[in-house]
Amino acid sequence: MPYKYNDRVENFEKYNVNYDALFNKLIHKPASISYNSFPTIYAPKAGNELYAHKFYIGSVELFINFNITYIKRFLTDFKQPVKTIDIKKFGIKNSPITYSEERYDDVHLSSIQPIIIAPFNLNNQSEYIVLDGNHRISAKRHHNIEHINCYIHKPNKNFEFCFEYDKILYLLITNL
Numbered sequence: 025m026p027y028k029y030n031d032r033v034e035n036f037e038k039y040n041v042n043y044d045a046l047f048n049k050l051i052h053k054p055a056s057i058s059y060n061s062f063p064t065i066y067a068p069k070a071g072n073e074l075y076a077h078k079f080y081i082g083s084v085e086l087f088i089n090f091n092i093t094y095i096k097r098f099l100t101d102f103k104q105p106v107k108t109i110d111i112k113k114f115g116i117k118n119s120p121i122t123y124s125e126e127r128y129d130d131v132h133l134s135s136i137q138p139i140i141i142a143p144f145n146l147n148n149q150s151e152y153i154v155l156d157g158n159h160r161i162s163a164k165r166h167h168n169i170e171h172i173n174c175y176i177h178k179p180n181k182n183f184e185f186c187f188e189y190d191k192i193l194y195l196l197i198t199n200l
Contacts, residue, residue: 074186075155079146088194089186090179092156095140098184099175106138108171114154114161123154128163135160138173143198152176 073092078085098104113120121141139157144150154161157174164172178198185191 073156077144077153077155079144081146086193088190090142090155090190091184091186092140094183095155095177095179098181099140099177104175104177106173107176109141109174111161111165111170111172114165114172115150117149119150121152121154122150123161124158126159126162128159128166132159133163133167136173138175140175140177142176143178144194146197155179 072094073096075090075092076087077090078087080086109121114123116122116125122144137157137160139160140155141152141157142155144153155177157172161172179185179194180191182188182191185194
């Protein structure tokens with residue numbers, strides 16, 4: 025899938041193209057688009073934490089790639105409020121907040137670092153997705169801990185995404 029970041033920063037530079045031209049091709053001649061045509065705008069620096077959220081529209085698998093390092097920096101620099109949420113609101117699917125069940129260890133269980141959730145209501149399946157904290161949620165749910173601290177954040181700045189495509193798709197889904 026051309027939209028998924030695959031931990032190789034050099035791949036981002038390879039796709040640096042004119043986004044408007046790509047979009048026009050996509051609308052008018054989709055068969056003419058090759059794998060190398062996809063744009064990159066925000067190539068993350070090595071060491072940045074990224075999250076690729078996978079979802080489906082019909083039978084088409086898509087990804088939105090979030091730059092967690094920059095989102096965390098924004099949340100702390102601008103002293104965003106931390107909320108406490110009931111752990112029962114989290115589920116694998118068809119829950120108010122969707123997360124991915126992950127392996128965890130004692131560090132995840134004892135962590136007090138807030139998780140990060142973002143609005144993502146596609147086909148009324150859930151209201152939010154977890155951008156950062158899936159391991160912590162898995163640990164706390166398994167050990168019947170009732171609440172977890174979180175940031176509720178709506179990414180909308182260029183640096184919070186890996187590709188311009190990610191930002192456009194996210195804003196489209198969350199503003200429908």
